[in-house]
Amino acid sequence: MYGEVESVERISQGMIRIILGGGELNGFVPAPFADQYINAYFIPKGAPYEAPFDLEQLKEVKSGFQPRARRFTIRKWDEKSKLMTIDFFTHGDQGHAGVWAQNAKPGDRLQFKGPNGSYSPDSTADWHLLAGDESAIPAISASIEAMHSSKICIAFMVVDSPEQEISLQSDAKLKLTWLHRSKATEPEAVLLEAIKGFTFPSGKYDAFIHGEAAEVREIRKHLIRDRGVDKSASSISPYWRRDHTDEEWRSVKKQWLEDQRKEDEASLPK
Numbered sequence: 698m699y700g701e702v703e704s705v706e707r708i709s710q711g712m713i714r715i716i717l718g719g720g721e722l723n724g725f726v727p728a729p730f731a732d733q734y735i736n737a738y739f740i741p742k743g744a745p746y747e748a749p750f751d752l753e754q755l756k757e758v759k760s761g762f763q764p765r766a767r768r769f770t771i772r773k774w775d776e777k778s779k780l781m782t783i784d785f786f787t788h789g790d791q792g793h794a795g796v797w798a799q800n801a802k803p804g805d806r807l808q809f810k811g812p813n814g815s816y817s818p819d820s821t822a823d824w825h826l827l828a829g830d831e832s833a834i835p836a837i838s839a840s841i842e843a844m845h846s847s848k849i850c851i852a853f854m855v856v857d858s859p860e861q862e863i864s865l866q867s868d869a870k871l872k873l874t875w876l877h878r879s880k881a882t883e884p885e886a887v888l889l890e891a892i893k894g895f896t897f898p899s900g901k902y903d904a905f906i907h908g909e910a911a912e913v914r915e916i917r918k919h920l921i922r923d924r925g926v927d928k929s930a931s932s933i934s935p936y937w938r939r940d941h942t943d944e945e946w947r948s949v950k951k952q953w954l955e956d957q958r959k960e961d962e963a964s965l966p967k
């Protein structure tokens with residue numbers, strides 16, 4: 698399936714909002730998850746084809762020109778207008794997705810598969826804990842919008858500096874803390890330290906934690922070992938890996954998740 702760029706808007710320093718419409722979006726069926734995402738395909742520069750393409754037929758194309766698959770959260774799907782909003786965090790001139798978003802213009806096409814998803818706020822929880830970096834801002838924004846007004850929602854977001862903050866809306870009782878790497882002595886531990894230092898409200902909670910792999914892993918360990926998180930009602934996993942392209946990350950992700958599973962077992966209180 699593909700959509701066409703309708704509009705491009707910079708919504709903060711580094712974050713580009715793209716609204717897709719037209720194309721084949723009339724047939725789009727959303728998934729019943731707050732964090733629903735698509736697997737989008739980005740075409741390398743100079744490749745001898747354009748969207749829409751048949752992935753099977755592209756098997757003949759040389760590897761440097763194969764489309765690059767990247768996952769992106771559907772920030773918003775408007776069923777009436779059939780418009781899909783995606784917020785891309787751009788991180789320099791490396792990679793494919795961020796660079797595509799920086800150069801996108803109306804009429805450009807984006808082909809994708811999906812959607813998939815895994816998290817919706819647990820309606821039996823007394824409160825919700827959400828934390829993440831720029832890559833998780835869209836999923837956290839969509840999740841807190843899906844929360845009931847009776848719930849407490851605690852959110853920690855880490856970005857480089859105040860210019861990268863975004864306004865988030867929720868019916869829930871939202872307590873949002875923005876954290877800044879630029880002021881930190883250990884930028885990669887900012888999120889973990891904020892969660893460690895936070896006094897958790899009483900009652901049942903679920904957690905939605907996403908972002909850089911090593912950072913998320915440490916937070917996961919802490920929540921399982923020290924905070925009795927209910928893993929089955931939570932979603933705590935990496936979205937990207939520092940110094941790895943998505944292809945490099947996916948090639949080691951299976952082992953990473955297996956190591957994480959063993960760590961989970963070792964972290965459980967005896």
Ligand SMILES: Cc1cc2nc3c(=O)[nH]c(=O)nc-3n(C[C@H](O)[C@H](O)[C@H](O)COP(=O)(O)OP(=O)(O)OC[C@H]3O[C@@H](n4cnc5c(N)ncnc54)[C@H](O)[C@@H]3O)c2cc1C
Nearest residue numbers: 768769770786788792793794795832835936940941942943
């Ligand atoms: C389920 C899911 C949903 C996601 N939703 C979103 C979303 O809505 N918006 C969004 O912006 N991202 C989202 N991401 C993360 C996004 O898929 C990755 O950041 C992806 O690697 C970007 O691809 P790229 O081609 O731009 O860079 P790549 O080619 O993958 O990487 C190039 C270089 O950039 C670095 N890099 C990659 N991502 C980041 C980052 N976020 N910050 C700093 N450096 C980075 C890499 O480590 C590498 O060194 C999501 C990921 C998952 C798994």
